[in-house]
Amino acid sequence: MLDLKFVRENPEAVRRGAALKKQEADVDGLLALDAERRQITTRADELKQERNALSEEVGRRLRAKENADDLKQRVRNLGDEIKKLDERLAAIEPQMRDRLLRIPNLPHESVPVGESEADNRFVREWGAKPNFDFEPKPHWEIAEHLGIINFEQGAKVTGSGFIVYSGAGARLQRALINFMLDLHTTRHGYREVYPPFLVNVESMTGTGQYPKFVETDGAYKVEGDELYLIPTAEVPVTNLRRDEILGDPELPLYYAAYTPCFRREAGAAGRDTRGITRVHQFDKVELVKIVRPEDSYAELETLLQNAEAVLQALGLHYRVMEMCTAEMGFSNAKQYDIEVWAPGMGRYLEVSSCSNFTDYQARRAGIRFRREPKAKPEFVHTLNGSGLALPRTMIAILENGQQADGSVRLPEPLQAVFGRETL
């Protein structure tokens, strides 16, 4: 969330930023409550000060065996008045928090202003689209031919949007996870963590999925417990340090985690129904950074490069796009997407999203640090990026590696795992 003081002092900037992101922001409602809260707090504090002083006087008199009934009555009356004010505050504060939690992070000034996907800014590309001397097939046909993905079994066991990797498909999945984790931990300095796949509402709030993403039915909720299946490892991993005050020497923190991700994709029915472009459960290796505020935009660039390194090692052509204001996520200040080329589908697919959340998640999750042992705690900046999402990486491997005879040439780093060059 945003700093309440910042909203109070810059209401117009908040309205503008939210509008650029095509998001609502009840700034007026929030500030009206804020004004009332401060007025009541001032009054209540004065009364409490008086009550504390009088109570102390009661104690003094009673110890001196004097009568204190008149004072007791005055304090009782004060108590009644204080209680009314505190009750009003108890009603206002959750409302303020709720409004604040629903105001999105503001886009960084460098973010291109735009209305749609068409306004995203091309940053760079790597490699080139491969040439085929035959018509490249979409991955679902390749996978069916090889018998490595079973859609019917996924639908039978769970339902539409759930798939089963089978045989070499399952093994390829596992090899990719290992490959990505090893790359990030041994070459890029990330600490591997393996977090829970279910999280509580505090964690969902900390990274910004609650309330809005949850309310729009994006997340799976566990019946009977107040727990959610994680939509991304960003949630458990960023929340690892929730409500902590870190020491300056601990920063920056780099975490890499493999987890499955669960998304209801409630609003996306009908899109990408064929293949594995959009499924309800998918695997992802996620990178999370917790850094000093002044470093976050430089850290975003290296995070992006760390994610790109995976595609480079796999020899897959991709492009990097900077999201325009309207295409960014709720909690982001700046976001790059990496899009890999899928020749069978004839389009680029988002395999990674790398974002700087500035202090927005840190403030929600209470992640702070001290520059010096006695310095005032400051909020850290958090970042995360996929490194990478598995299904679309698999799509790119299948569609880019396909050969005329129906086999698929494996990227070089995966050949050792399989002991051969093709699937």
Add this chain to the structure above:
RNA sequence: GGUGGGAUGGCCGAGCGGUUUAAGGCAGCGGUCUUGAAAACCGCCAGGGGCGCAAGUCCCUCGUGAGUUCGAAUCUCACUCCCACCGCCA
């Protein structure tokens, strides 16, 4: 799932209705001493909020939420979490 024990500041730990503005210790930071270090000694060491240009001042927080009381870390109730044992279990 059952039974019992516990939750106090970075850590340990007093405290059981009013000089607690939370003792004391450890760790940390600053200083004295020392060639330097250690030891010893002195000092500083939670977070949030209101008002104020500031200096400052006041309020809140002893797991969370209610309650009793003039006054609650301290008493009552509920809940949460942690630990131990039992049951079940990969």
